[in-house]
Amino acid sequence: MVFSQKRNIVIAIGFVCVLISSCGDNRQFSEPLPETVDFNFHIRPILVQNCYLCHGPDASGRKAELRLDTYEGATAALKEGGHAIVPGKPSKSQLIYRINHEAEDLVMPPPDSNYKLTEREKALLEKWIDQGAEWKPHWAFIKPETGIAPNNSNAIDSLIHMRLRQKGLSKTSKADKNTLIRRVSYLLTGLPPSPEDVKRFVADTSSDAYGSMVDRYLNSKGYGERWARHWMDLVRYAETKGHEFDYPIVGAYKYRDYLIRAFNEDVPYDQLLTEHLAGDLLEESRENKETGISESPLGTAFYVMGEGKHSPVDIKKEEADRIDNMIDVTSKTFQGLTVSCAKCHDHKFDPITAADYYAFYGIMESTRFTPIADVSMTTGQTAKQVQDLNRYMRKIVADSWSEKDLQEITASRESQRQNSPLDAPYTIIGDFRNSGFDRWLTNGLAFGERTTLGNPLVDRTSEKLLGLDKGRASSKTLGTGVFGSLQSPNFILDTDYIGIRARGANSTIRIIIDNFQLIQDPIYGELEQQINSKSWNNYVFDISPWKGHKAYIEILPGGYKGHHYNLPKDAFIEAQYAITYTSEWPVEMKQPIAKPVKKENWATLELSANLVNGLNQRLAEGKLPSEFPQLATALDSSYQLIKNIEGGSFFYGITDGFGINSPVFNRGDHNDLLEGDIPRRFLSALPLGDVPFTSKGSGRLELAETMLSEDNPLTARVMVNRIWHHLFGKGIVETVDNFGLQGKLPSHPELLDYLAITFQKEGWSIKKMVRSIVTSETFKRGTARNEELTNKDPNNIYLASFPVRRLEAEAIRDGVLAVSGSLDSTMYGPPVKTYLTEFMQGRGRPSQSGPMDGAGRRSIYQEVRRNFLEPMMVTFDRPIPFSTFGNRNVTNVPAQSLTLMNDPFIAQQAGIMAEKLLAQKELTFDQKIEWIYMRTFSRKPNPEEIRKAQQFISGLRKMESTETDTDNEILIWKDFCHSIFNLKEFIYLI
């Protein structure tokens, strides 16, 4: 509604003359007005739909200074006198006056807004004000409550029945056993039940037959394969980055496999959520039970699944777009909120402010992208052993010195330092000639805990100590070809050059500006250099075009080719220091200052390069002992350990950078920053939302903890609603990704709350939740509906019967493979390459096509190339991966019919099925039909169907004629099987 100021003046004059009939109770509506009008369920939807565009939370578009999204705002004195709402007094409420007004320039909402209130809506508003205009927070922001004890096996049914009774609806009878096993099998595993399973279940008359059938599917590996795919819709899963050339998202499939394992092992949802948001930051990672590889960091790959642009002209905007997508997906997936709407202004409808958005922005901006190596727990332990040995060796040497030695050295070096010459101006970004990494971050294992400074250098033959190593950051602490990276803090580019003194083989230094990773020509090629010289060199980067941008330096063994990270066996990199400067490379770097060092802590303490030089001098002069037979043995053990470290393969994930607080971008413009940085924190309207994060890094772990706090009203609700949605085809809240004010209201709020509380109390177990829903009576109902149901509840919101639904793209394709008998049930691994038809053209097209039948593997294992999405998947509504899609469209387009009628893959599978059928020579005609029906529809054909099949087959016999009888039979039965694939009973779950 728009209360314009001009119009208000008119009202002020005309107000006295107009009488309002208070309360609309005597008016008749098809659905009677409720006894008590509830703000959340009756009033807010009216206000959101009709008024908030001008009188909502966003101050920038607000008219007449009136806001109707808060009690205070709605009851405040209007500028021109009166109050929009006077609780208990509809006749004194301007709102009621204006919505009932007949004059075009006075009525609210104004006609040109195209909004119009119905009589019932007007009556509701009146009655609500009459009853005192009680205000409540948005329903989803109130903590769930239930009077029912958790895990009550009757709770679901009794809450559903309660609502059915209220609505006067009678429920449909239970579905038959064939229907049930097919339903459970498809919904839990995405595959049809095998004929043997069907027979066994139908024959099983024991009381727990249904329960044990459910458990069989819950515990089958197909369960994870189906539910992982549901999750992949939320995180815009793809294996390439789209844009112009569709570059790879390396190792994306490992994330897919991680999900499959997680669902199959029933990893608790709180753990799954934490691993997604901050799996890289957990003190203790879960491990893959089979490979021993660290599992938790894989969760973070979801951040990286977005699009990527290789040559953005505006690199800062590219970052803003990338982060926007990350915020969008994170907030929708885990909280069912559309935080991205607050990018340019406070949310128009939800209490989400632009400041909330930029608090999230800081979290994402402080997060860096990186390849992550598969590291097994044993490798981690080996690395630790090598470091222990190193510490041991240093201690042996140090124990041989006296306190006096050290003090003398420190004093003499201190005096020398004074004489260093002045030099051209420069700034040190990192100096690795001391023992520490100078505040730089290390990822992976390669760089160890400290630089090489002070490592004992031992002559292997004489076993004598030759000296102590100089300081440098080295990726060789565990040998060559080990993954790790060394990253500087963020700094603002303000000089012409970055210089790094380094050496190495097959390695890389990259300047990461605004977190931009797809470095290449044109524009960005110079930001990456290959390091391929074993002697020390000065590597210079011209950064003059990017002054004012934030950046960090990344030093890593291995490198990128076509944005695919590789780590050759001989790859290593070492660096002494990194500087920024404008004129010329400084002639001599200042030596670091020696600090007095206590002998007993020598092995672990920060060392200075000066001290090491002094020690080396004394060693050379023979003033310090050099015989250490233990060193050679220790060194040998170290070499033995290093040999066992595998190079591993990679996935693109994230790592923590340094905490950055972002300012608000005025109207979302990254070039127009408002004063003041917003601390990283959660959403202000939710519990703990005003507590700034204190971690030095991004704060993602705190974000996860906040979302999982017991008081958070959304986390559990959103997830149980998703589970319900996947089982019934529709959520209790239909807008599964939007629990905000514009989302749909829950059809069964008590049930949603009960499930959410049970979910939390029962250890966040997804399997338990699925089981409790699937074993309810509500789930087992048949789909038949009588006229009464169709009239009273056309959308089947109250679930008097089980909702009919079309199977998803994957279930249709996998079903075809399963029924034809050509399904290869191999799990995991790199994806099967996309089969390219001639319609799939354009830049980035792979040089080779994958097999037409996808090698018989399940659809979840087929490659997802953003720019070359599989036509059959898209045709049957698999979402285009760009945002969170918790609720797929279900369309009905001719391309679907054409696929089933004419796609060579479908025909091929029909042929395979026919051959399998005819290979069983003993089958009679009726048995053949039964064989087909049991596989395809999980039931036996009825006599009518057999008769129709006979007619059809004899018709086919007349048409198909080839040279040999066998060929002919195969053709005929192929036609038959092909027709069977085209039956609606095959692609619908009934």
Added chain:
Amino acid sequence: MQRPLSRREMLGICKGGFGALAFTSMFGVLPFGCDRPKTSAADTDLYLGAHYMPKAKNIIFLYMDGGVSQVDSFDPKPRLAKENGQDPRKKFKVDATQFDNVGKILKSPWEFKQYGECGMPVSSLFPHIATCVDDIALIRSMTSNFPEHTNANYFLHTGSGIQGRPSMGSWMTYGLGSENRNIPGYVVLDGGLIPPGGLDNFKNGFLPASYQASILRAGAEPVANIKPLEKVNNLQEEKLQFIKQLDNSLIGKMGEADAVESAISNYELAYKMQSSIPELTEFKEESKATKKLYGFDSDDPHTRGYAAQCLLARRLVERGVRFIELTCPKVAADRWDQHSNLRDGHERNAHAVDQPIAGLLKDLKSRGMLEDTLVVWTGEFGRTPFAQGTDGRDHNPSAFSMWMAGAGVKGGTIFGKTDEYGYRVIENEVTIHDMHATIMHLMGINHEQLTFRFGGRDMRLTDVHGHVMKDILA
């Protein structure tokens, strides 16, 4: 609580009476092949329709992939000749470019001449289109937000630089439906080059899949899976008959049958498409003169290819297809993206499309079809007036030329102005959003009212922007 359609969802849907009157067939009431939402009890409950009387019924969108140089086609700049070879940085502020290889000011290698009664100048790249200028409204003041192909393509096609939004053709069919029950309402004629960004330029985004483009290719199988596999006559019919029989017996067994019923009727449509689509691409009934007009007898195979696409576009319009986009032919010198060898590349591209486009305009006009068909010609951005290297031009989103012809458009007009170098717009800037708003306006749609709820927002093709360019309307 039970709200099959929210009021806002109904908005933009039930506006005006035109839609209901004009499109009573199944595929007029609803877009091609689109399921009636399960929520509606009767057919008339939901229809999409125009907001007011449209000028254009159909659109042919001639997409000049890669970015045609405005200063070499429709926006002559004598100053470039005068200052040829000089350093542009000394003349004006040069923005960052994609290839960051700024050369000297580069004069156009082509001569401009004035044509028609209106005297519109056109370069010698387009001698045929030049003969149609009195039907053309030229806009010299286009701008884009993106200097990179992919984002600029998404922006041009979907109103957003980000992947995954519905393309304009999807919005049009969502808003207006199609008039033909046997052919999709939104068709892309693939001339050989799929633009950077891929097929997502033509996708439905968050709109239902029913609104995505059908890609038609030249050749024996113009649409995927359109050819029946059955080699024996009537075999497919026999199978479909069997399928229908069994499907119908299923309906009785279950509730909520609407979805299954529409899936069944879908088969009839799919079956008809098998003949209606291939029939389109057979030009047997087209006269020799018509074919010649389009350039079927050209020596240049690319001209012949594009001529066939243009003729096909006219045939689609005749069959009521709402939105037709033509992508560029694959000439030897890449799309219009001449970062080097401007002369050769632009000449090859121009030669391929010039005569067919002129042929299309003339053919439409002589048949009286230009009155309600809107022809739009544009790239995703323009090119720099200075060289990239020595003989190319880089991307320039700050100014480019486009034109429209036909329904509701004032022929012979020139709108907007660039600076003396053709580098930036100095008068009457027209954004991509404005272009969308105008196209929608001509189609009878108020761009602010055609919305779709996604991710908590009522999304529009024009986002929160867009103004109708009244000056070029007839």
